Amino acid sequence: MAYYLVDYENVRIHGLDGLSSLTQQDEVCIFYSDNADSLTFELHFILNEAKARISYQKVEIGTKNALDFQLSSYLGYLISQNSGNKDAEYFIVTADGGFSVPVSYWNKKDVAVKTVMDCTGKDEKAKNGQLFLEIENLIQEKEPVPMIAEIIQRCRSKQEVHNALIKEIKDSKRASEIYRAIRPLLADKQGRA
Numbered sequence: 001m002a003y004y005l006v007d008y009e010n011v012r013i014h015g016l017d018g019l020s021s022l023t024q025q026d027e028v029c030i031f032y033s034d035n036a037d038s039l040t041f042e043l044h045f046i047l048n049e050a051k052a053r054i055s056y057q058k059v060e061i062g063t064k065n066a067l068d069f070q071l072s073s074y075l076g077y078l079i080s081q082n083s084g085n086k087d088a089e090y091f092i093v094t095a096d097g098g099f100s101v102p103v104s105y106w107n108k109k110d111v112a113v114k115t116v117m118d119c120t121g122k123d124e125k126a127k128n129g130q131l132f133l134e135i136e137n138l139i140q141e142k143e144p145v146p147m148i149a150e151i152i153q154r155c156r157s158k159q160e161v162h163n164a165l166i167k168e169i170k171d172s173k174r175a176s177e178i179y180r181a182i183r184p185l186l187a188d189k190q191g192r193a
Contacts, residue, residue, distance in 0.1 A: 001025045001026065001027075001082075001087060001088050001089070002022070002025075002026045002027075002088075002090075002121070003027050003028075003029070003078055003088065003090045003091065004022070004028045004029070004091045004093055004116075004119050004121075005029050005071050005075055005091070005092050005093065006028060006029065006030045006031060006094075006119075007031055007067060007068075007093060007096060007099075008030050008032040008036050009031070009033055009036040009059075010094045010095055010096050010154060011093055011094060011095060011117065011118070012036065013040065013043050014117070014118060015117065015118050015119070016028075016043065016046060016047075016119055017118035017120060018118050018120030019046055019047070019050050019052065020046065020049065020051075021119075021120065022050065022119060023051055024051050024052070024053070026051075026052040026053070027052060027053045027054075028050070028052050028053070028054050028119065029054075029057055029074065030056050031057045031070065031071045031074075032056065032057070032058060032059065033058065033059040033067055034061060035061065037058075057070065059071075065098070068098055068099065071092065071099075072099070072102045075090060075092070075102060075106070075113070079106065079111055088112070089112045089113075089114075090106070090112065090113040090114075091113075091115075091116045091119075091121055092114070092115045092116070093119060094115055094117075095117060095150065095154055096115075096153075097146040097153075098146070098150065099115050100115065100146070103115055131149050131152065131153075132145050132146070132149055134185060135148050135152075135182060138181045138182050139178055139181045139182065144169070144178070147168055148165070148178065148182065151164040151165060151168065152182070152185060152186070156189065156190060157189050157190040157191045158183075158186050158189045159191050160189075161179065161186060161189065162175070162176075162179050165178055165179055
């Protein structure tokens with residue numbers, strides 16, 4: 001039995017890739033907010049054809065990381081409901097590096113929790129590890145690396161990356177320095193900043 005907790009605000013429709021391969025024993029819970037609350041016809045068809053049980057959690061927003069907190073709380077709830085079931089696996093479908101904290105916490109308690117990019121269950125740890133190393137090599141420091149990696153994975157354009165760095169770092173000069181350093185990692189992004 002596998003549980004997929006989808007950070008829809010972060011991964012959108014691509015997070016549901018692989019949904020058709022899940023079974024009736026699997027459960028998918030889609031966490032969404034007012035920031036991401038629409039479905040395409042394509043996604044509607046995918047959800048209707050899925051064998052897995054699908055549920056939805058509308059997130060109360062208003063504070064930073066509101067979705068992350070609510071998804072993490074629900075993960076703990078599911079784990080408590082399945083205590084004693086060593087076959088249960090939990091997948092957080094997200095590109096948000098911040099979920100490494102609850103993943104590490106539960107893994108130390110011998111509970112199988114992973115972050116993945118979609119419902120295929122492919123582990124993103126190796127991919128994220130490589131990105132972390134590349135960022136660290138470019139900026140020559142460790143502390144902001146997870147935040148920068150999350151921004152690179154989340155943002156679709158170079159301008160979005162630049163704006164997100166300014167918002168997170170709160171120092172436009174430092175954000176611009178980091179942006180210039182990580183530009184080689186943004187070749188697949190649209191536009192220019």
